[in-house]
Amino acid sequence: MSEPLAFLNEFPEDLRPAVEKLIISDMTTADIFIRLSSYIASLKAANSSSNTASDGSESSSKKRKLDTPAPAATSNVTTSDALLTIKDISFTAPQRKKLTLTITPTHLVAHPAGGDAEFMIELDKVGSVACLPVPDKAARQWSFCIFPAREEGKGDAEVRESIVFTVPDSAPKQGVFSGSVVGFLAEDDLKGYKSLISAVLRDALDEDTKLVISLASEFVSAIPQAHRKGEKAYHVAAHRGSKDGYLFFLETGVVFGFKRPVVLFELDRIRRVTYTSVLQRTFNVVFTVAKGGDDEEDVEFSMLDQGDYPGVDRYIKKHDLTDASLSAAxxxxxxxxxxxxxxxxxxxxxxxxxxxxxxxxxxxxxxxxxxxxxxxxDDDEEDDDFEGNASDDDIAEEYDSDVSGHTSDEEEEVDNDENVEGGEDEEEPEQEE
Incomplete structure (x- = not known):
């Protein structure tokens, strides 16, 4: 690269040829790109200093968030690079906010209209995607859950938080979406948000990355939906500690959502399943999941409806998950x-x-x-060994305090009868003499 175009090093490698070609064809754009590269360099430096502590270690805020997007990538993914852009998408994780969704050949980005990315994830770092029906809504909606690929030996708390956004079960209006692949999609793909986003993601993701939906062949609830009668439910209401949510049993694993964080327990990580606290109306289920090596952790979900037990058990047996409920331990x-x-x-x-x-x-x-x-x-043995300091009168007085304090006429008659009988017993010896 010639020395005058050295500033292109600030741009991603896959974008440099296109920028260089544009500058050569129109040299008036060079000044704009030079100023843009300087701005990118300053942001990189500021981002590096803010995410590094004084001792050189990463700050805790960086560990909790998704990777911070580079401005260069942001400025390009929202324009000609976008495969699909949809406005006003409701995100629930990692932020609860309405943003524009943009899918590029390399990234999934959430950003305000015309602004920089709020958060993003590289498509080659996506482990799996689930499209799930949102429970307990009068109008049908779908939630897309983008799960980052899991790093070996890390638990749920150490994995980057998933990206979750919700779309209605309707077709997007003209002007709401755009992108380079829209003209090449099948007519059926344009009938709804769900089909549109699914079609683009399937093409953009790696072949090994699955996009799955809830299927009756995997699990369907036996509990009828009060808000949408006649429709099947694909979830089970459950609690993880004090947090309430829903379990979805999918071909790739078990999802618990939709309160943050939304977690996926992949089938290949579930070592054992144990049923506990099986009562007349509810039961608990414990997933023992691998963390890496020999490390594992138990994750318990409680208050599952007993009516869904057969469906959950069929799912566990179908995927050959070990039922440890009757194990030796x-x-x-x-x-x-x-x-x-x-x-x-x-x-x-x-x-x-x-x-x-x-x-x-x-x-x-x-x-x-x-x-x-x-x-x-036992209580009898305690009575035999009991040695109290209280007299019989004290004990009687204690019992008397539990009642009204006035004896009834019947009690007085009984006492009088006992006194009469006692008098007769005393007189009998004198008669014998």
């Missing part, structure tokens, strides 16, 4: 609980349980140092 816990009820737990085991349960509550103070200090005897 789970069985041991069940037997241990049974022994606790029967009062037959060994001393050593009881000490271990007590110390574990009370560790957080008592500030690491052991509540009982031995099993003998825990009185698990």
């Amino acid at each position: 789970r069985k041991a816990k069940t037997e241990l609980k049974s022994e606790l009820v029967n009062g037959e737990i060994p001393d050593k085991e009881m000490n271990r349980i007590v110390n574990e349960v009370t560790k957080g509550i008592a500030g690491n103070r052991p509540v009982a140092t031995s099993f003998e200090k825990m009185d698990l005897d």
Whole structure:
């Protein structure tokens, strides 16, 4: 590259030939690109300093957010590079905001109309995409969930947050969308937001990156939808801790949404599935997922409707997921609980349980140092060993305080009868003499 055009190094490598060709064809544009490259360089420097702490480590704010888009990429993806641009898309993650969605050959970008990107993701770093029906809405809507590819050995909290946006179940109006591929799409692809975005994403994503939807062949709920009668539901209402949401059982894995963060548990990461707290109306399910190597974590979802148990169980068996509900470890816990009820737990085991349960509550103070200090005897044995300081009169007085304090006429008659009978008993010996 000639020295006068050295400023092109600030532009992405795939854009340099096009910019250089444009400058050669019209030298009046050179000044604009020179000023633009200077602006890009200054933003890069500012971005680098803001994302690096004084000790050279990355700041926590950078770790929590998606990669910050480069202005050069932003200025190009919103113009001639765009495969598809749609205005006024409702994003719910990582920000709740209405923005313009732009899909380029290399990026998916969210930005205000005519402005720089708010957030973006490289298409080659997308792990999978799910298009899911939004539950509990009177009007049908669809949520697109863009899940970043997972890095080996990282848990959910360490993975970049997914991008989630919602579209209505209708066709976009003319002027709302544009792009270089629009003229080449099939007529069916233009009938709705869902089909339009799906068609463009399938062409832009790598062949190994799947775009999946909810299918009845994978899971369909047995619970009727009150807001849209007659339609099938593809979700199960559940709680993860205190957070309520919905589980979707897909061909690629299990999604929990739609409150942030929306998480995907890929099938190849789910090592075991365990049913717990199976009650008459609800049950819990625990997914044991791999984090990398031998590390794993248990993720529990509670309060699933018992009516959806058969569907969830069919999904687990279809994908050969290990049901650990009757495993040796789970069985041991069940037997241990049974022994606790029967009062037959060994001393050593009881000490271990007590110390574990009370560790957080008592500030690491052991509540009982031995099993003998825990009185698990029956009430009858306690009565035999009871030695109180209170007299019988005190005890009687205590019981009397629980009632009104005035005896009824019937009670007085009973007392009188007892006194009469007692008098007769005392007189009987005198008659015998």
